[in-house]
Amino acid sequence: MEQILILVGTSTLETLLMVFFSTFFAILIGFPLGILLNITNKYGITPKPVFNLVLSRIIDVLRSFPFVILMIVLLPFTRLILGTAIGTTATIIPLSIAAAPFVARITETALNEVDPGVVQASRAMGSTNAQIIIKVLIPESLPSVVSGITLTIINLVSYSAMAGTLGGGGLGDLAIRYGYQRFRTEIMIAAVVVIIILVALIQFAGTCLTNKILSKR
Structure with missing residues (x-):
C-alpha cells in the first residue's frame, strides 16, 4: 500500500508539473494569437x-x-531542444503546442462576443488600438477566456495521460507501465481516480474564478 501511495504521489506531481507549464506556455503563445485573430x-x-x-x-x-x-x-x-524526447519535461513541449491553438480560438471567440458598441464608444473617446485591447476587449472577454482555459487545462490532463503511452511520465505512464503491463489493477484504478479528482478540482476552481470575475462587474 505504501509503495502504491509513493508511486501515485510521484506521478501526480509529474502530471501537475506537465499541466502547469504546458498551460503557461500555451497561454503565452495562444492568447496573443487569439487577439490577433x-x-x-x-x-x-x-x-x-x-x-x-x-x-x-x-x-x-x-x-x-x-x-x-x-x-x-x-x-x-523535442530532442533537439532538450536532448531527450522522453520524460516529464520533454512532454511539456508537445503539450504546449497542442494546447496553444485551442487557447487562440477560445480567446478569439471570447473577444468576438464583446459588444461592438463598447468598442465604438471607446474609439469615439479617442482610445488607441492598444488601449481598446487592454482596457476594453480583454476585461470584457475575461470570464469567457477563463472558462475556456479551464476546459483547455482539463484537456491537458487527458493529453498528459495519453503521453504516458510514449514514456511521457505522470499518471498515464503509471497506469500503463505499472498497472496495465504488470497486471496491477489497483495501481491503474488509483491513477484513474486521481485523474478524475484533478479534473473535478480544476473545473471547480475555474468556475469559482469565472463567477468571481463576473461578480465584480
Missing part, C-alpha cells in the same frame, strides 16, 4: 483579411493533429 478579422479594429486568413488556417492545421501523432512528429524537435 480578433483584431485582424473584417469586423476587427485593424482589419487585415489576408493575414487573418493565413493565421487562421495555420491554427486550424495545428488543431487538427491528434495529440499522439503530434507528439511523435515533434520527437526530433
Whole structure:
C-alpha cells in the first residue's frame, strides 16, 4: 500500500508539473494569437483579411493533429531542444503546442462576443488600438477566456495521460507501465481516480474564478 501511495504521489506531481507549464506556455503563445485573430478579422479594429486568413488556417492545421501523432512528429524537435524526447519535461513541449491553438480560438471567440458598441464608444473617446485591447476587449472577454482555459487545462490532463503511452511520465505512464503491463489493477484504478479528482478540482476552481470575475462587474 505504501509503495502504491509513493508511486501515485510521484506521478501526480509529474502530471501537475506537465499541466502547469504546458498551460503557461500555451497561454503565452495562444492568447496573443487569439487577439490577433480578433483584431485582424473584417469586423476587427485593424482589419487585415489576408493575414487573418493565413493565421487562421495555420491554427486550424495545428488543431487538427491528434495529440499522439503530434507528439511523435515533434520527437526530433523535442530532442533537439532538450536532448531527450522522453520524460516529464520533454512532454511539456508537445503539450504546449497542442494546447496553444485551442487557447487562440477560445480567446478569439471570447473577444468576438464583446459588444461592438463598447468598442465604438471607446474609439469615439479617442482610445488607441492598444488601449481598446487592454482596457476594453480583454476585461470584457475575461470570464469567457477563463472558462475556456479551464476546459483547455482539463484537456491537458487527458493529453498528459495519453503521453504516458510514449514514456511521457505522470499518471498515464503509471497506469500503463505499472498497472496495465504488470497486471496491477489497483495501481491503474488509483491513477484513474486521481485523474478524475484533478479534473473535478480544476473545473471547480475555474468556475469559482469565472463567477468571481463576473461578480465584480
